[in-house]
Amino acid sequence: MDEDVTWDDLINLPIDPPLKRDICLKCRRPIAVCYCKYLPSERLNPLCKIVLLQHPAEEKRCLHTATILSLSLKKEKCVVFTGKKFPQNRHTELPDILNSPNTLLLYPSLHAVDVQDLPKVDETSNFYYTLVIIDGTWAQAKTIYNKSTALHSLKQVKLSKRQGSEYIIRTQPTEGCLSTLETAAEALSILENKPFLKTDLLKPLAALCDYQISHGAVIHESKELRLKNHTYPKLIGKRLKKLLEKTCVEETDLNEIVQSHNEKYEKTKLFPMRSTFIT
Numbered sequence: 001m002d003e004d005v006t007w008d009d010l011i012n013l014p015i016d017p018p019l020k021r022d023i024c025l026k027c028r029r030p031i032a033v034c035y036c037k038y039l040p041s042e043r044l045n046p047l048c049k050i051v052l053l054q055h056p057a058e059e060k061r062c063l064h065t066a067t068i069l070s071l072s073l074k075k076e077k078c079v080v081f082t083g084k085k086f087p088q089n090r091h092t093e094l095p096d097i098l099n100s101p102n103t104l105l106l107y108p109s110l111h112a113v114d115v116q117d118l119p120k121v122d123e124t125s126n127f128y129y130t131l132v133i134i135d136g137t138w139a140q141a142k143t144i145y146n147k148s149t150a151l152h153s154l155k156q157v158k159l160s161k162r163q164g165s166e167y168i169i170r171t172q173p174t175e176g177c178l179s180t181l182e183t184a185a186e187a188l189s190i191l192e193n194k195p196f197l198k199t200d201l202l203k204p205l206a207a208l209c210d211y212q213i214s215h216g217a218v219i220h221e222s223k224e225l226r227l228k229n230h231t232y233p234k235l236i237g238k239r240l241k242k243l244l245e246k247t248c249v250e251e252t253d254l255n256e257i258v259q260s261h262n263e264k265y266e267k268t269k270l271f272p273m274r275s276t277f278i279t
């Protein structure tokens, strides 16, 4: 037996087990729900750069909008760092990014500036923004922010044009909540004054939602809307109430709504069953 040949055979063995045949190798979704044909034919090259600080659990979600973002933008325009705290030793490029004066953190705190009010950038600008977005659920994003003191000194920005999410398959906590992809798309199109950035980036998401709806998925109204329509199927606990207080579009009658919802729930317990969420 020729030892060299055997050795060559061994090194050529794939390290990972082969992927199932019906999974798209690009978006890693089942072929039936692959969105790749809706991605931009050429990766988009905005002037600004997106940096995602991704919670490890987010990466595993089936319908993970950050993947659409990174497949749609040129590689150097969308950089992902994973962790529950930032920066860590392994995030070698991150400290420089966080120390740059043109780095913005998209985080809707009280003193965050509206993206709309920032100086716009174009091809003649001598500066471009780096937009840092925390990719996770609201609760995860808040914990990451609190643990990552390096983020506290960044200029904080928010999107105030609060349209409901088009990403209707995953339940958003409130009407103004957007997915990571929608947040990035909206911010980029405003900062560069290029509406096509938003439309091109959101095409795969729209296609995916259309597909899922036509195949029987429930349109997931936000919890805020379901509360107002009296269709939220559970008692409102302290955590959800706090979250709603922070992010509700109209905060004025929230206490009243929550109180009457919980009273009604206790009395009747006749709320509809929670639908199965597709995430």
Ligand SMILES: [Zn+2]
Pocket: 024, 025, 026, 027, 028, 029, 034, 035, 036, 037
């Ligand atoms: Zn695909």
